[in-house]
Amino acid sequence: MPELFRAAKAATMIPGAPVIEDAAIIAHQGIIQEIGRHADLRSSFSGTVTDLGDVTLAPGLVNAHSHLELAHLRGKCPRGAGFVTWVEDLLKQPIFDLDQTALDEAVTELKRTGTAMVGDIATRFAKKMAGVLEASGLSFAVFVEAIGETVPKKTFLPKGEFEHGTFSVAGHSLYTTHVDVLRAAKAEARQRSLPFSLHLAEHDDEVAIMAGEPSAFLDLLQGRGRLLDFAPPKKRPVEQAAALGLLDETTLAVHCVRVTDEDIETVRESGATVCLCPRSNEFIGVGRAPWEKWAASGVPLCLGTDSAASNDDLDLWNEAVYLKKNFNGGLGFDDLLAMVTRTPARILGAGRKLGTLEPGKLAAFSMVPDKIYELF
Numbered sequence: 001m002p003e004l005f006r007a008a009k010a011a012t013m014i015p016g017a018p019v020i021e022d023a024a025i026i027a028h029q030g031i032i033q034e035i036g037r038h039a040d041l042r043s044s045f046s047g048t049v050t051d052l053g054d055v056t057l058a059p060g061l062v063n064a065h066s067h068l069e070l071a072h073l074r075g076k077c078p079r080g081a082g083f084v085t086w087v088e089d090l091l092k093q094p095i096f097d098l099d100q101t102a103l104d105e106a107v108t109e110l111k112r113t114g115t116a117m118v119g120d121i122a123t124r125f126a127k128k129m130a131g132v133l134e135a136s137g138l139s140f141a142v143f144v145e146a147i148g149e150t151v152p153k154k155t156f157l158p159k160g161e162f163e164h165g166t167f168s169v170a171g172h173s174l175y176t177t178h179v180d181v182l183r184a185a186k187a188e189a190r191q192r193s194l195p196f197s198l199h200l201a202e203h204d205d206e207v208a209i210m211a212g213e214p215s216a217f218l219d220l221l222q223g224r225g226r227l228l229d230f231a232p233p234k235k236r237p238v239e240q241a242a243a244l245g246l247l248d249e250t251t252l253a254v255h256c257v258r259v260t261d262e263d264i265e266t267v268r269e270s271g272a273t274v275c276l277c278p279r280s281n282e283f284i285g286v287g288r289a290p291w292e293k294w295a296a297s298g299v300p301l302c303l304g305t306d307s308a309a310s311n312d313d314l315d316l317w318n319e320a321v322y323l324k325k326n327f328n329g330g331l332g333f334d335d336l337l338a339m340v341t342r343t344p345a346r347i348l349g350a351g352r353k354l355g356t357l358e359p360g361k362l363a364a365f366s367m368v369p370d371k372i373y374e375l376f
């Protein structure tokens with residue numbers, strides 16, 4: 001039976017569309033049939049009516065960057081000590097001891113806080129993560145992360161078909177993934193028309209390693225037998241990513257903290273989308289991305305919580321609150337909401353089912369919390 005949801009307002013996030021006052025959404029079998037003013041839709045409707053009251057509906061949120069594999073490390077990693085210390089500590093933790101209870105709690109938290117989809121990075125357990133997300137009903141892109149020096153013979157992706165999501169391909173970073181592996185990973189993503197994700201320009205050590213300058217992090221990696229024959233490209237991270245052909249309109253570049261004006265222009269020209277993870281950057285202590293420049297550049301922007309090892313929670317609304325509170329200058333309601341709905345849905349390949357409230361899309365909506373409204 002169709003259901004009608006009535007709410008004080010609905011922000012459809014359709015570009016240019018105004019917020020609907022006294023709104024109604026009619027949904028059937030999980031799909032939006034109609035959305036508009038309650039006064040216009042109620043007369044011809046017969047079915048279940050749910051009055052949600054004085055709330056603003058928005059599309060279900062899309063968290064563009066998480067690592068559910070690390071759900072069990074919440075509260076266990078050092079805060080504000082810098083990237084090298086954070087990684088040193090992480091390497092002492094039982095990183096790959098998955099904890100089903102922590103995973104279940106993470107998924108429950110995502111759903112409770114209005115998240116409809118995640119772009120989740122899986123370093124080792126892609127099949128397991130896709131299984132957990134499929135069972136949860138959340139939509140997902142599980143990025144199988146390429147790291148190290150081995151190009152797989154056939155594919156980076158495990159077998160598996162899902163109702164609610166897909167596998168995709170990610171490179172870990174320019175300094176932990178061999179250039180041949182990065183190129184192959186991007187090539188596979190392109191060939192399969194899948195999004196490609198890459199941690200890019202996250203911290204100063206990444207800049208130093210690329211430039212061939214001394215770096216405590218390079219020492220750490222080489223002490224573990226990694227990057228022993230690494231030849232620094234003598235480029236900035238964004239320049240190197242562009243030179244390797246990793247940046248295009250299906251690439252999601254994550255973090256982009258250590259960038260110059262020229263780098264921002266390079267990303268803009270490439271058509272890539274940037275995922276900012278402001279609270280993760282603050283937690284680890286790598287500094288702050290030039291959000292205002294990114295916002296002014298016209299580069300499509302998303303927000304991600306990153307993992308529980310570098311954030312207090314996986315509540316994407318809290319990520320948006322943090323960004324807005326610390327943003328210098330104007331950042332409009334629509335621009336902020338686009339970063340957690342329309343833009344990430346598109347780059348994660350789910351623009352046809354999520355990202356806006358309109359007929360034919362999933363009836364997956366969130367409610368804009370007061371903590372957001374209070375900021376405008």
Ligand SMILES: [Zn+2]
Binds near residue numbers: 065067121199
């Ligand atoms: Zn990450």
